[in-house]
Amino acid sequence: MPYLSRIRINPLRADSRRLLASPRAMHAAVQGGIPNPPEHDRTLWRLDADNPHRPHLFVLTTDKPDWTHLVEQAGWPGADGEHYAIRDYTPLLQQLAPGRSFAFRLTANPVQNTKRPDKPTKSQQQRTEAGQTRGFRLGHRTAAAQLGWLLTRTPRWGFDIPTTPGQLETHDTKGESPRDVRITTRQHRSFGKEPITPKEQRVVMNAVTFEGRLRITDPDLLAACLLAGIGPTKAYGCGLLTLAPLPERA
Structure with a gap:
């Protein structure tokens, strides 16, 4: 049985x-608050x-946690x-059903896969010269690319993002109506998995928080994404999609 927790931090x-x-x-x-951490699935947090x-x-x-240690260490x-x-x-x-709408929040790490980076690192250059066929995972850096990453992938996640209310007749430079979503925070982070980590093995991520309104197209796909998370680096605070009732509009 899944549980969603909210913990106050001081x-x-x-x-x-x-x-x-x-x-x-x-x-x-x-992980310290979970008696039986899952062996294969990531615990999602944001x-x-x-x-x-x-x-x-x-x-x-996936199991009921105990956050006493977090309250003692980092709460009140x-x-x-x-x-x-x-x-x-x-x-x-x-409650998930086709056509139903919710407010949503998602912090994700938008990435793309490419076999030839424009500006490869020394390690990437060496792997390319060695004949590696597996692609490289690179983060999207601009807000436009990060938003595009989200909008192009929503069908595979079981929802779409409707146009902004009151903006149905307006269009952007590409002739598309604006979607009811916005980026609220963007953070570039680089850190090691262990206290001492070679530079080429550090975790590099662009944590982007999206907020807006979604409309369900496939409840089963959406439920799977809610439970399993969206995108990479789930262990480090990305991937958790949360839903809330939509506020009443005047």
């Missing part, structure tokens, strides 16, 4: 600053810092209020 504590600055450290802290003074950590797990253990919330994810999955 950004002023020393352990909190370490977790907030390091996806590798946050990944370890998340850090939402809309309010930098009150960031929230969202985690999707002696304060009143709900330190974390754990909700059964099944009722949401049961």
Whole structure:
């Protein structure tokens, strides 16, 4: 049974600053709250810092977790209020139906696969000269490319993104109506998997947060994406897609 958790983080504590600055450290802290971590599937998590003074950590797990250690290390253990919330994810999955719309948020690492990078690194050049046939995974760097990555892949994820309300008659330079989605944050990160990691083996990612409105086209595909995540680097805070009821429009 899947569970979605939301944990309050106190950004002023020393352990909190370490977790907030390091996806590798946050990944370890998340895994520490799961009694039986899955052997093959990634545990999805996302850090939402809309309010930098009150960031929230969202985690999707296959078993019921315990976040006591995170509250003690990086929360407000002696304060009143709900330190974390754990909700059964099944009722949401049961609400998925063709044509239904939700507000969504997704932090992902938009990438492309290519066999010949425009500006190859030394390691990539050596692998190309050695006759490697497997392509290279490169991150999209511009906001336009990152947004295009999302919009071109939604059919395989079981949803589409409708046009922006009130903008049905307007078009962009390509003659397309604007979609009801926006990028709220973009972060370029590079870090090692271990305390000492060769430069060529570091994890490099562009974490991009998308927000908007989606319309379900295939509930089974969407459910699979909600549970398994979207895109690469899921261990480091990317891939978790969350849904919420749409706000009432005036």
